[in-house]
Amino acid sequence: MPRVTFVLPNGARKDVDATSGVSVMRAALDGGIEGIEAECGGCLTCATCHVYIDGPQATQIPPPSEEESIMLEGAALHVRPTSRLSCQIVLSDTLDGLVVELPESQY
């Protein structure tokens, strides 16, 4: 059960114990984390599940697909080099301890 720490825009941190195999987006929604809108339900059409991924586990995550990159380039707001769409990051035990920062807003 990978533990994910979400950092909210106000700096507050909230831990969520997630199930392996679910996306970071789903873990956030199920864990009651606010600030992930996930309008398209995870099919790379809305860019409202945008997060920043940093820290040692980040290197364990496969780089974004071309499609995700396009959405980050053209649709996401407040984009940083550490930006990812959380619907595309699948959790596993190797990502235990992952820190996920939320952007100031999805819109």
Add this chain to the structure above:
Amino acid sequence: MKSYDVLIVGAGQGGAQAAASLRQMGFKGSIGMFGEEVDAPYERPPLSKAYLSGEVAAEQLSLRAATFWAEHDIDLRTGMRVVCLDAAARQVSCANGQEAAYGTLVWAAGGHPRLLTCVGSDLAGVHVVRTRAQVDAMRQDVASASKIVIIGGGYIGLETAAVLAKAGKSVCVVEAQDRVLARVTSPAISAFYEAEHRGHGVEILTSAAVESLRGVGGRVSSVVLAGGRELPADLVVVGIGLIAEVTALAAAGAVCSNGVDVDEQCRTSLPDVYAFGDCANHVNAFAGGARIRLESVQNANDQAKVVASNIVGKSVSYSAVPWFWSNQYDVKLQTVGLNTGYEQCVVRGLPESRAFSVVYLRDGRVVALDCVNAPRDFVFGKKLVSHGVRATAAQLADVNTDLNSLAAAVTGS
């Protein structure tokens, strides 16, 4: 009688967003949310895609964690179908006899699938695709079905066809108009999807009207078309449109010309009654100022936010750019804008490559795009639509001209 400062009728995509947005915007009054289904708010798009195929489970459809509603002091009541509204007394009553009073009513009741009314339409094995419960019932019958007839070649019909064809079923889509998706897209896109489905073994019959259904032992066994052709069918799926659920509003005197009519702030003609989402007939700037009902997740979410904003005292009008998506096989359709009354459409790329777009223009301006496996066009096309950018057919047809460059010229970004 329970009384709420804000009572939301409808616990679907829209209702859920309205409730969540109210709290997010700092609304401190009491909020009730009545849904006629037994489920807490969930996403409908997977019902004709990954949920139908069995790839995702019901729990994964939830829009929020189960604890979200109580944690945010939102009184979610499922199994509560509002059937009567007394706008003067500001009260509603439900099919189960319960009543509630409100300060502000937010009607987000969506609608119900249009049903067949022909002879045989009440046979077992005839299904619709709006709720989780309906799709559960369909899945039970799908397991033992071999010949499936889908009535309606819109998004629901085609998405369902794709799932069932991939599951190895024999599928026939019956469409009354002369092409699939006739209501929503151009001939080029219709032709693409017809070819795509036929390539997967789906039979597509266009200009085909259903006359009746025949059955054996109370269960459907065939679909009879006008003209006499009989299609064997042990399961029928009906995807012929949505009837907006506004009965109680109309009976209470609200102006309802196609669903319930609302203004740019989603107010109905009844005092302190908002309405939005699938059921709301609103003037949409992206439809050239036409009054439309827009059945999409985007519309439900964005109108929900307009309603919440107005309730907390921020005067906001609905202005969001429409967008929509449909997944069938490995084909991803992403649409932006509305092509209502388009004057020109430009094909960008080669349909045979299965990655192309159609750009729609009105008055020389880009008003919509249908993007098939073309995410770049979708993302940058949205900027063109948002700013009503003028572009020529030559520029749009040239795949070497990135849509972003056309947008940058106007937006300066």
